[in-house]
Amino acid sequence: MKNLFLPLAICMFLANISCQKENKVNPPKPFGPLPSSEQLAWYEMEMNAFIHFTINTFTDKEWGFGDESPELFNPTSFDADQWMETLEQAGFKGVILTAKHHDGFALWPSAYTEHSIKNSPFQSGNGDIVKSVSESATEHGLKFGVYLSPWDRNRSDYGEPSYVEYYRNQLRELFTGYGPIFEMWFDGANGGDGYYGGSNEKRTIDRRNYYDWPTTLKMVDSMQPKVLFFSDAGPDLRWVGNERGIGGKTHWNTITPDTLFAGKSGIENLLQHGTPGGTHWIPAEVNVSIRPGWFYHKAEDSLVRTPENLFQRYLTSVGRGSTLLLNIPPDTRGLFHENDVKALKGFRKILDSVFQYDMAKSSTVMASTYRGDDFRFSPINLIDENDETYWTTDDGVTSASFEIELDTERKLNYLLLQEYIQLGQRVAAFDIYTWQNNQWKKLGSETTIGYKRIVPLNGIKTSKIKIEISEALACPLISNVGLY
Structure with a gap:
């Protein structure tokens, strides 16, 4: 058995002396589909905000019918900076x-429709919510994205080829006039009853072919090639299959998109969990609202999620290898409501408290094996705070373990693990052991890791913890471990 059980300072010293053997073996080769640089940056963002704000805010509806007068839109105290300051903090x-x-109401003065903010009393018809939010986000260091519903219950030509061109024209306006856009969000609500310019009827479309998405996305990509496209099936980010903020405990970032069109049976399970060995890297994005609805409703002021509940949603999204997309709907004033702001501040306080001190950073490490006895792949990489280093095994070795020993017995609440996904997702199953009464005791079994996995340890007291990878699709690569 090849072991490494040394304090961090000694290991770092050994890494820099000539007697240490290095470059004995090559790094592992990439395995399967790989994330793009834009997808890697998306993981690092961890938490993004969804902002649902439109005519519905003033009609107390979730879905507008499309016949609402633009004159209803009039937030009297609109302040994008209040939104962004809250989110930044x-x-x-x-x-x-x-x-x-x-409902088809455009929050910018679109040249292609009269059903827009330009015909509202807001700022005497000169307002542009998209511009205000985009500029404020940039000023506060946040990236900006847009949701543009493919379904439009206002347009008389919805369902005709001319509507698709209208939709693309609006995308051109957004992607050429409002700065960098990191994510374009569109969902599967396509067709049904609506106003449709006065027809007041139900319309259906061929959801798979009507929009000719490949052509539409190619057009957007030509304007902003770094944008990530979210939809039920990607192509860059997929839906997690629910709106409860629950990512799969098993979360494969890979999936074969064609399987999502095979029928509705089991689709939520497939979206949530993905497919080991899938053909494309399309991670699940976890969306949920801070309130029961997606738009503001005064009756829900007392139903805002608590800070503790938001923290749990963090664990079931970011903590399961995804990102959290949390909806915070502005009220009729055009402000985040005080109850929502209070909940977000409390949520931040919990995050800072829980992850303030990583006990693994001052620990010692041991591994059952490491690649070619080469220090570049040793377990010290697990705690060196360098995202570009990792512990790994020889090719063909898909089960191995590492141990973290603390200076004394500690109370542990959370274990954090990260794979080096730049070379693919690999770990399929692992077990957790803690040192109890001078022997290893199994605490639990888990499946995937991915970009980040946070496992609750429920306050167990121990001086040592062991992670035993029992199954992997290729030699495992672990870049980081944390104990909190």
């Missing part, structure tokens, strides 16, 4: 604005 890294929901 809470630790969010991006914001996605509903530039147009199913």
